[in-house]
């Protein structure tokens with residue numbers, strides 16, 4: 001059984017990668033791609049429908065799963081359109097505010113909707129094991145993070161860093177919105193115990209590196225995830241799309257649901 005998939009942002013770094021991997025996947029079909037007006041050049045070579053307006057494309061592909069790695073407002077709009085048409089949607093876009101994520105959760109009650117800020121196996125396993133490390137090391141270990149990405153990334157900190165920092169905070173029964181420190185400058189005083197620092201580095205063509213530091217008395221532990229290729233994210237999104245095709249609405253699904 002082949003899953004028909006529509007890829008949004010097919011000229012983008014992620015959209016182009018996902019479209020190519022679908023074309024080489026016997027269990028998936030590239031039904032259509034969408035891009036903004038003026039960015040469709042060459043997409044006809046993919047051998048599928050090429051559109052600009054998602055609603056018009058969905059009329060031709062009932063039941064197809066949409067994969068969207070675009071931009072915050074585009075993804076929110078595309079999630080609403082998919083809900084109108086009953087097409088499941090897998091969203092990888094990052095940079096949503098808490099209120100915008102709440103809107104996605106509301107849409108997910110009516111239409112199969114999936115969101116993950118990082119679709120690699122490694123990062124999603126880290127989300128499950130980091131809390132155990134936090135608890136075993138105990139409160140004397142300060143928690144910090146650094147993330148590195150390419151110089152074309154538009155949001156900061158990364159969605160992955162925020163998600164991993166949330167895992168750390170929850171393991172300490174903290175609220176990241178209260179303890180997160182995303183920028184340090186000037187005479188900042190001594191570091192509070194109840195703090196998680198998240199620092200951002202941008203440059204070159206780094207696909208994605210996330211390091212968590214557990215900084216204790218006389219020692220530290222560093223846990224780093226290196227993404228070598230966007231294929232790792234793209235394969236995760238296609239796996240999620242195949243899984244989502246058989247799901248009913250009810251919650252904003254995540255990679256943990258796919259791996260369960």
Ligand SMILES: NC(=O)C1=CN([C@@H]2O[C@H](COP(=O)(O)OP(=O)(O)OC[C@H]3O[C@@H](n4cnc5c(N)ncnc54)[C@H](O)[C@@H]3O)[C@@H](O)[C@H]2O)C=CC1
Nearest residue numbers: 009011012013014036069070074092093094117118119233
């Ligand atoms: N969840 C994950 O595993 C990953 C998430 N991302 C996130 O995915 C997003 C995109 O990343 P990149 O591909 O590097 O960005 P990009 O800028 O290369 O690609 C985005 C594409 O979306 C298109 N687009 C924007 N609005 C659109 C609309 N309304 N309709 C159709 N197409 C539209 C743009 O024209 C562009 O081609 C970012 O938020 C990034 O953080 C990136 C890699 C992995």
Ligand SMILES: O=C(O)C1=N[C@H](C(=O)O)C[C@H](O)C1
Nearest residue numbers: 094117118153158159160208
């Ligand atoms: O923009 C990117 O490239 C990436 N963005 C995601 C994020 O914001 O965490 C995932 C990955 O790190 C690559």
